[in-house]
Amino acid sequence: MLSKSSLGKHVWLLAILFFALFIRLWGINHGFPFIFHPDEPAVIRSAMGIRFDPNPGHFDWPHLQFYLNYGVFFLFIKFRGLLQFLGLQTKISPLFPILWRDPLVFYAISRVFSAVLGAVTAIPVFLTVSNLFNRRAAIIAAAVFALLPFHVHTSHYALVDVPMVFWVAWALYFTSRVYVTGRFWDYALAGLFVGLATATKYNGGLFAVMVPLAYVLRVVEKRESITNPSGLSFLISSAAFAGLGFALGTPYAFLDYKTFLRADSPLGALWQFKNVGSVDFVTRLAQLVRNLLVKLPDDFGYAPIIAYFAALILLVKNKSPKLWLLFLPSLFVLVYVSGFAKTRSHYYMGIYPFVAAVGGYFADYVYSKLQNVPIWQFLRVVLLTLLLTIPLALSVKDSLILSRKDTRVLLYEWLSKNITVLDYVIYDSDDVAPVLEKFSGNTQHKGLSRFPPEGSQGYIILSDSTKTYDFTNRKIVLELLPNFRPGPRILVYELTDRPKVPNERK
Template identity: 25%
Template structure:
């Protein structure tokens, strides 16, 4: 009887320590993600963050169709609910008297809207860590689950995108929820958790299309489909995924032509290794492992994660296949594409963390078997795993801290815009490269006329017209502004294997060229080193865009340098901006 009580007490003590360590990891994840949350505000740094916020606010007009399907709408619906609560609170407190004042606040100072979206990203890290622990505990062991949580909590890529209002944190939660349900289905043989896994996978697809890779978890959780019941369970789970997707994104049915037009353009971009902005993109199978993963999770953890994934396939337990299924499917498909953005791979990182923890645990158990007597081996193996995980986590935490430190430094483009606002005469005519120089009302009106006359030739980021421009002009009335013309750049091209080029900017190359050739119509030009570097090699540019090289190369001879805005270590970040006085100047 005493042994039973002692065993229960030891088990209870172990569970308490496990909970304590888990919540310590949660706190660490939240602190790393909340630090510097207001970075660069009130300026806008990440274009997709602004698109999500604008889309969510636009639902307030009464139209739930986003009319923009480069991303499915679940995340923007969630933001809309939060902004609705903020509006009701602000209306009750007298912060704004109606919907127009609410939107006007977004245009004058959008900080509150960004903090709400970014705060949601931080809060979503809590269920992500808890779900990863549950998944790791179920398919491996409690200590492997804790080690995976620690490694994932400090990964720089996860910390980076939790500092933005974007889809990735919600996507991670839904995919991990699908993984937990798939593990339960695998271990119990029951259909209900498998259907739940399919539903969570469908919701993940309704957040970001890469959520479709969660279906690999569903497939891995089904027994080998040799019996009719296995096929029925698999088809039922896929049907649940489709139903969940249509529930959160019903527009393939409600607006099929609009949805298909957006998605077909999106689908035409990947699935070939090609050129982007005239830079050759190498084979992404190597590029992800050699460059993106070492930056996103530190080099030691990246290599251990890849080795751990191979180890799981070789050990070949069904639980191991479940862990390795999603990153393997992702790697095989995305490795053949041109979509080299690091954020696309973030959905794999919890599974890579778990694969690394499983490999370290196996190595620790083998080492303990060689170094310790039989009675002490479990404790020694746990200590070795903890030491390895903490060592790797210290490297990740340091890399994440350095990343956040850079994110909170002022960007040179914003410093340039502030200097211009303070020192140049009002309504000066400025040709600006990417810096958010405040516009006059007439400048906003002219930009609106151009966009109405020359709409984009392809579906890119949705145009903002109507009420948005009306309120933008109202916001411009109350501030010191300038007659600003933006230097626009083609976003990308695909020209290999006979593929046609595509542009996502709303200006044609001819109008872009005319805009830059009329340099004497401006008083100042603000140019970035990024543009000069991008177009430095004239001979490799498409013929219709060689004028961009000529423009940047000829600036020094056509204008007088007024001020140079350079990044300074520990004080500012970003490319170098040069302000030239051209034409008559002021």
């Protein structure tokens, strides 16, 4: 148990962790009873399938998160069985009906698991910055990480990206210890966590570069021989532990290596590398610049990424080895991922602990430079406000939106009250397909090229914002707008005359 003095010492970190968890759990049931993200079912079904076969049978993603989810599911099933054995189901079910609603409850559990991992990732970020710099910088870095908008958003889903960042952050912490102490177990644990990150998502393997980097920076600063037998043996051991971590998380990469090495379908890991594609050097630079100016600022909440590059200028001036340890791996991943044909936001998530750590360092650096300025207290408030307010506002906005009913859930509720078995349904997008599966008794058709016989009753449901139709002769019976709620804009018309030819929006 924490003593009062220990609790007081960590009160800011505990407050950050509490808020990080709160903002990630707020809206965690978004979309229920439907699952609209296409990747969530793949994670949950793979995890549940481990009950029957420990080999998921596909390697488009590595398997660690499947096994961890299965472990959590197993404990939940035992707990639920105990409640039933004690005769408590009738009392608890009215209060928490989702507990007996399969498979929806497993999506909820996995989302909560992801949110918890996302929130506590602030701990290794704090430890890293505390180890490299000081406690004040560490607290700020933890706060920055807790509020990164895209990380908060992704923590609401049962996916592999947030867990991968969790392992990368721990790998970064032990890598920082490699630089500071050079002890064997720091090398070993840094490698192990890199392996676990890779066993969660293959992108995690890119961060293996930081362990040898820490070794080089350490021997240069200590003026030791880079071929020191002890140091090299530690480095080799780190690589071995990385392999062990990957093997523990994805053992069937070795036991079923023929499937693992396939590149002709999503069953194989090599397909994943092939699927992201690659671009030439000029296009890579163009994508890097575009992502730095547009995509990443929005994902980070603007201020943290600005602080990151402001600190990069300080690095050129100060040449701090500690900053090199944070910058070189993250810049390497930035440049490498920008060479993919597909550069989605979640491909960059592994650099989040690095950006947050640099943000904490930069804020502390400015603090120390302004400490003797007469209006120091005011400037301190301004600095923290600039660094944290925009990420906070964007994260709160996103969680608020997710906490409100999806437009497709509202469509489902409306159809449940208004549709009859005789109604014909025409829709233009797969966005609403999960909802219409609940009305399988109705005749349905995707696309507006074919209409039912004249005089048929029913509805036309439009959710594809890339097309426009002339429905001026039809009565609109429902319009659902995504104003501070998730989901597409949905228009529902009564089925009457045939529409005019749709026009693609430029």
